[in-house]
Amino acid sequence: MGKVVTFGEILMRITPLGNKKLKQSNQLEYYFGGTEANVAISLSQFGNKTEYITVVPDDFIGSAVKSYLKQLEVNTDSIINLNHPLGLYFLEVGAVMRSTKISYNRAHSAFCNIAPNMVNWDEALEGCEWFHWTGITPALTENSYLTLKEGLKKAHAKGINISADSAYRKDLWNYGRNAKDVLGELIALSTIFIGGVNEMNEVLGTDFERTNEDFITASKLLMKEYPNIKKVADKRRSSLNANWHKIISKMWDGSQFLETKELEITHIVDRIGTGDAFAAGLIHGLMHFDNLKALEFANAACAIKHTIEGDANLLSEKEVLNIIEGNLTGRMIR
Amino acid sequence: MGKVVTFGEILMRITPLGNKKLKQSNQLEYYFGGTEANVAISLSQFGNKTEYITVVPDDFIGSAVKSYLKQLEVNTDSIINLNHPLGLYFLEVGAVMRSTKISYNRAHSAFCNIAPNMVNWDEALEGCEWFHWTGITPALTENSYLTLKEGLKKAHAKGINISADSAYRKDLWNYGRNAKDVLGELIALSTIFIGGVNEMNEVLGTDFERTNEDFITASKLLMKEYPNIKKVADKRRSSLNANWHKIISKMWDGSQFLETKELEITHIVDRIGTGDAFAAGLIHGLMHFDNLKALEFANAACAIKHTIEGDANLLSEKEVLNIIEGNLTGRMIR
């Protein structure tokens, strides 16, 4: 099997312990995250070869990033060193009806100083079977957009599977480009669309509702506009409160509508990166299983990530398969 | 807007981590608390000017108390230094059906050594719009009772709003006075009564039941006996177990009965100080909103305090308003 390549910004998450506010304690924990890194890590835990391309500073922080990725068996050979700080975010973790708050410090990060031709795409895409990108990357800077487009074009030309997690975040698009246009251009090069009605509305300029019917109709329309797209998949979250969610996933695979069982997470440990866990589960599933099993695998991966501290899903393929076989009680394994 | 003044004892809470028993670990955390301090702090977080009057030792512990209050923007100018230790309590935090246990060390605290004329009430009440007291203070010593009465008389004479949280605790009344008499005397000087049927029964010598009807009847009777009281408000807690509560609030405002929606806290982080969060929410609400919105605000403040570590509600007015606007799922704010 070929490797999966992802490209994007890695961030350091810095957070007070438990549910404390920053001003309540001078103790912190950190994790590395970033949606494309999380996807690569989860895929390596499932047993796939992966490579992650990003930019880090050339000091002990960049060294810690690479150590983290190597520890989790993600290839770091194409990572670029630039003398700019790592992007990071502070997190105050909420509970029940109290919101979790995030404060970003990423606008002038090492990654935001990337420029076209810095990444050796030919080398990076050698032996690549799947390329994954998200809408965060083209939202950051003109250059991160252009660099991603370079890569996508090369991947497309090589016939590599390309999954697009559109992940639209209005706050990020500050450098002048129109999100709809840019995302459309990049989705046109992709084969799998990860997102739901909201994300399709953003790209299509439509206003479908969050029903299964509209999901199907929107998917068909998306595939019509972007004929390279062969499948649309999404997880849907119902939140009782910050600690208690349900997850169900759906897919339009070009010919039929698939839907998983709903999984309930009554005691969330960490909800960051659960969408990335879904994406990684989907990619792994589509590489190894049929569509329905792939979707169930993605849904289970998303659900079980809520029980893992940190940004990435660290569980094995076997542990996720265990969930879709119906073992939901978390019984002890001696 | 004028300031809110509160008066009472500040305590240090000392607790093992998590759900450990004291003998299980030598690691501890501490917080400062005390009902009137918690009310002042919450009101300052809502954007009000506040002043808190208490007694602390003249050493690094008293200095830490003042730092804590200053950090949270409570004026400490009237705080008295006495060469006696700070009152404190140890807490073993229970779970589910296991009770939380408290062991007090407060009977000979700095605050219990207060004496009349130590507080310069004229200075402290200058520019004061609201004075808040609780039944803990007159329960401690003859002198804390007399000092509070001094303050209440001055506040009453100045036409300041006075809220009384009767907070009856049988264990405290050990210095010889009768709780019913003392509380009655002080409630007579107050304009808002915070408490429910149990508290009114204590003051009135009645035995009303915990129904809405009885709440109304009791409130009317209370207002008859203490005609300065214009409103009676209370929160009502239903406990599934130590981790899972529901909170609903009600008010008799002299002419009508008001009741809030019920809020459910499925994963309690810290339940200490939730009654104080209600009181602070009520005072803020009555200073800024109509009665019903004030009650909803108080109920939401009480509920969301269950998600905050430590004794005081550290959330802003905006965060509490967010709850009463129906945003109960704790969604992430980036």
Add this chain to the structure above:
Amino acid sequence: MGKVVTFGEILMRITPLGNKKLKQSNQLEYYFGGTEANVAISLSQFGNKTEYITVVPDDFIGSAVKSYLKQLEVNTDSIINLNHPLGLYFLEVGAVMRSTKISYNRAHSAFCNIAPNMVNWDEALEGCEWFHWTGITPALTENSYLTLKEGLKKAHAKGINISADSAYRKDLWNYGRNAKDVLGELIALSTIFIGGVNEMNEVLGTDFERTNEDFITASKLLMKEYPNIKKVADKRRSSLNANWHKIISKMWDGSQFLETKELEITHIVDRIGTGDAFAAGLIHGLMHFDNLKALEFANAACAIKHTIEGDANLLSEKEVLNIIEGNLTGRMIR
């Protein structure tokens, strides 16, 4: 009242904090555990005299084990020192649908190097009213089986009550003996069988189902084959997921079937040692109460252990009685 004696292996539990995986952090916590030690400790917390017999290394680790037991008022006079390491296990704590994982390091422990005649049973059983053993001990090595048999024979000859927690774990029986035969031989010397249909099937070679009817039939058959057995008792666990369980207990006391109310633990703190808490509760109950109250006590002890960090139930008789009196909301005790 005479003392309760238990015999078995003590283990050190080593675990990353919270729900972290071992590779995520170099911080760990440890607890001492082991089913028979947990039973002795819980019984000492209930106010009984207890003695625990085990083997520990003659160094700072063995010294820490004895300190732990002494701290919790278990007599350690019969503990043997051997120059072999303490058995231990690593624990990664799961959540919701993620399984908790255990990795053992016990096969060559100090306890596994025990040999017959090392324990001075006559001395250890002096003044003994109750002897408790579990199926873990005879599963470890030929010598641990023989040493236990020595003790059981002496205890039987002295007319001491003997409780057998059959605790069948297939993975352990590696030294050549057949579990069914060995357990049968030892149960024949015992007076109380702690276990359910699964455990009775293992011993009897039957295949009863997990119904109350089959529990009764199986119990009768067991008592017929092992006429010293006078009662069969078991707790039954329903798991919503790793954080949320229900516990109900049942007994066949030779003439009637008894069943408790079901207790729900919505937020589990630590589920290790909950079966041991049941056994200790049952022994204490049978020593002090009637059968039904004993069973309720055992069920409540099991349930409330889920709220205690570490392997042993550290709560007092009064705290468990409080549960069976229906106080399930965990209200604060000041």
Add this chain to the structure above:
Amino acid sequence: MGKVVTFGEILMRITPLGNKKLKQSNQLEYYFGGTEANVAISLSQFGNKTEYITVVPDDFIGSAVKSYLKQLEVNTDSIINLNHPLGLYFLEVGAVMRSTKISYNRAHSAFCNIAPNMVNWDEALEGCEWFHWTGITPALTENSYLTLKEGLKKAHAKGINISADSAYRKDLWNYGRNAKDVLGELIALSTIFIGGVNEMNEVLGTDFERTNEDFITASKLLMKEYPNIKKVADKRRSSLNANWHKIISKMWDGSQFLETKELEITHIVDRIGTGDAFAAGLIHGLMHFDNLKALEFANAACAIKHTIEGDANLLSEKEVLNIIEGNLTGRMIR
């Protein structure tokens, strides 16, 4: 060998981590201490039978105290429960030229509520070979003085060895008695005086200087006034700064002057309880060795206590002997 009995107040030490000031962090550590408890614990670590008499509250704090003592093999049978809080002190740990600061909360502790006839001295002194007291106890309250005197008289009558650590602290003597008179009365009943020129000056009303000559002259005078005293021993500390001390000890044994080698502690871990470690070392030494070896043992015990966290010396006789055999480089023991 008979047991050693000590009597005095146990205190909880509460301290921020590292060198932090209390206001810098809400994390704390606690230890139990108190000079007479520390002596009993160290003696039990050396292998002696010990009993400690004190007063603790009848709640989870008192229970934690007893657990601590039991863990370290000190008999707690004579400990009294009173419904008053445990005495405690807060500690901010200095470094180099920054002073460590202590803030006490002990004036109304459980121990300070002791009264004559509460201790059953006859029972407590059965099988007692040595009784140890310090000047802290009679300094606290009239009743603690009277209770100690009760015990000393009984011990004296039984011909038990009695060591007096005069430990004069001016701040404590607030209840009306004159320190010189009270200490004199109690020293008159004692056989060993632990203290140096300063302490003897306090008791004798003299003004000897800190020279060896004056130490000898003062000791002779003390023995003349208090003829039961047979030996005077003291450790002498030279402080480069808060992290770096030297310890040397000296004794007048009635006929000759003895002095130890000086031990240097270049990196102090915890200096609390080092005087108590000296006292325990001296008592153990005098019970088991000749005078010079006893003094060397006491000096080494004092020095090595500076490397132990917490209030009590937890090292074994063998570990202390190792020091006086000249093994000062702390080489690893595998």
Add this chain to the structure above:
Amino acid sequence: MGKVVTFGEILMRITPLGNKKLKQSNQLEYYFGGTEANVAISLSQFGNKTEYITVVPDDFIGSAVKSYLKQLEVNTDSIINLNHPLGLYFLEVGAVMRSTKISYNRAHSAFCNIAPNMVNWDEALEGCEWFHWTGITPALTENSYLTLKEGLKKAHAKGINISADSAYRKDLWNYGRNAKDVLGELIALSTIFIGGVNEMNEVLGTDFERTNEDFITASKLLMKEYPNIKKVADKRRSSLNANWHKIISKMWDGSQFLETKELEITHIVDRIGTGDAFAAGLIHGLMHFDNLKALEFANAACAIKHTIEGDANLLSEKEVLNIIEGNLTGRMIR
């Protein structure tokens, strides 16, 4: 006495625990620092009125900054909120011959987005007796330089004392201006120069050596070029290694050369902010004492800061005076 005003950037220091490298642990501690903030805080601990002007983000991080300053009694009324992240730095703490490493993330901070006219200097300088600035501020951006110059001109016009800590750091001067020119322009407005031969060489373009003679000659030359400067003071550090330093200070006061005793810090706790502690000590000293005592106070403040965790000197005037009175052994204060 009037207040002391300082102006500059506040930074968050983020550091792994102990001597760990970032990649060794995900646990961190944070402190707020920044040279001018540290000076203001130390001056407020000495009992002076202080105000600190900076820029912070308008979120929970900016709120934590203000809480920190308020806690330590620094007036925050003139602090500006801008929607840019807080500057920060990561610190790996070395030991002995291993260097401490710092990685900055400050180039696009909130403070670096300051612009002229944002600070209301007239308001901020009302009642101001002393203004303190460092060479960090004009090194950051054109606008931070211009804003500082605005303030200095106003302060100069009002006849306020102005201390200049030239703190030349070559790495910072990246925005186009020449350090020598800019610093000269600002020093011309100042009355006290804090720095040694190196700093004077930088400003004067000379190459004096680090001898007392050259210090005097350089000081005279500096005063000739910048006649507003009335005194030059500096601390001089001798480092045995990262844990063991000596500090001595010297001053040319316009007519004579003053030098302090040398203080030795054998066990450094935290060396960040020790230069700021010197500056604060000097300012406090010159406001309250004669020149020599001021210099001794500054030297002692610098030395004792090495024993405090975090960036700012938290000790009181009394604690520093204690050092210059020769109390260097850090004896315990009960």
Add this chain to the structure above:
Amino acid sequence: MGKVVTFGEILMRITPLGNKKLKQSNQLEYYFGGTEANVAISLSQFGNKTEYITVVPDDFIGSAVKSYLKQLEVNTDSIINLNHPLGLYFLEVGAVMRSTKISYNRAHSAFCNIAPNMVNWDEALEGCEWFHWTGITPALTENSYLTLKEGLKKAHAKGINISADSAYRKDLWNYGRNAKDVLGELIALSTIFIGGVNEMNEVLGTDFERTNEDFITASKLLMKEYPNIKKVADKRRSSLNANWHKIISKMWDGSQFLETKELEITHIVDRIGTGDAFAAGLIHGLMHFDNLKALEFANAACAIKHTIEGDANLLSEKEVLNIIEGNLTGRMIR
């Protein structure tokens, strides 16, 4: 440059925090170590390609071991999985004159279950330039000895440099072979001997003294008996106490005696693995520098390892070179 291969047992180090004894706290930290792993890690930090061969369990503990090695860029492709527990040791860290204590649990570890033919030596030694072994490995079991011999023979046949760290530990040789014979046989295949007079005495059966003269004579004799040995190198430690050491190194390179400057570590952070840091420094030095610089590099690597937490030297070549260039004051790097 070719890779360096090391072979041996990896161990988990488990230790209470700070200087606590195990019984004082249930908090622990863990590190992975083992002398040959430490050498490989340090060499990878210096920029060399490395491979480490060991045996680990096939569970989350083995997975954590591999993650640790990968994080630090050691190739793990030849690591064997066996279903036996990881060897480990507990460490109580002493201070000053208090000894550090180690308690091992390694006798039945996964590594001790290795057998000949399990390691594919041909594959592992492909591209290998240097092979490093220590005397720990042949001391463990017959099979670990035989497996090492397999590897050494292959390496010898390929003309690979082989360094032997004889590391004689009497306690380990329990399986029946004679240490002198076995070590001699393996040294005969090696080219560099790492050890001093003590180690040579052990192998040669001599009793040379710890003088430079005897070191030279012993080295010559060793080279005569084992003519493949071309160099003998050793570090020499002088311990003031557990916190304060000096390190000096010497070499007989076949024709001349070399000796380094002595380095002083006044505040040791962690002394485990300092000998391994020397070995790695020597190998790196001999691969890249002349003999004297190699020895200075090894000595500096050994010294600076004392400032790193954990078992392995994590510093870069540049950081070690910095020491031998005389930069010993640990000055801050911004």
